[in-house]
Amino acid sequence: MFRTRSRHRLLIAGALLIGAACPGAAWAHGDVTPQAVDTTGLPKLGDAWRAENPFRKNDAAVKIGTSAYNQNCARCHGLEAISGGIAPDLRKLDNECATLKDEKKKAACVKEIDEYFASTVRKGRTRNGAVYMPPFEGMMNQEAVWSIKAYLETRREKPL
Known part of the structure; x- marks a missing residue:
């Protein structure tokens, strides 16, 4: 029982550390600003x-x-x-x-x-x-x- 709780706490602590070190990774589905795509050189496909x-x-x-x-x-x-x-x-x-x-x-x-x-x-x-x-x-x-x-x-x- 103790080992399971300890592992669970370590997993949570690790996730929090990753989130602090790379905040975008933890909330990757947050605000995403689409970037323009230069399609010069490809045939135009129309509407x-x-x-x-x-x-x-x-x-x-x-x-x-x-x-x-x-x-x-x-x-x-x-x-x-x-x-x-x-x-x-x-x-x-x-x-x-x-x-x-x-x-x-x-x-x-x-x-x-x-x-x-x-x-x-x-x-x-x-x-x-x-x-x-x-x-x-x-x-x-x-x-x-x-x-x-x-x-x-x-x-x-x-x-x-």
Whole structure:
């Protein structure tokens, strides 16, 4: 019993120390100011949002998406898309699709994940009134959003 309480107190003390040393880490879902993404060099996609990532395997988009991810997403989703537990690990976003053998089902799955990703980035996520992810609509154009997705596709845990 004593050891369990001592461990619990040590864990709390450690968390408090980390929070004091790096206050942003403890409250990573607090105020997040979106950073502008320079999408110069990418084709303009227009106002109508695409249902699928038009920048898949586009090297220029991956480069822009890497920078955009680091500026806007890494603080919650982790460096190189490796989550530290605060937010979902985005390397696993397409895992379910990767296990599908039927190519038509796999393509439909990837499209569905693309739509989910774009919707989540644009509208954010809330639960019981708490903001789990801020909305980026109006802050990032679709070129920026799809370039981030193109980068994340290079970080997949299970390649398609």
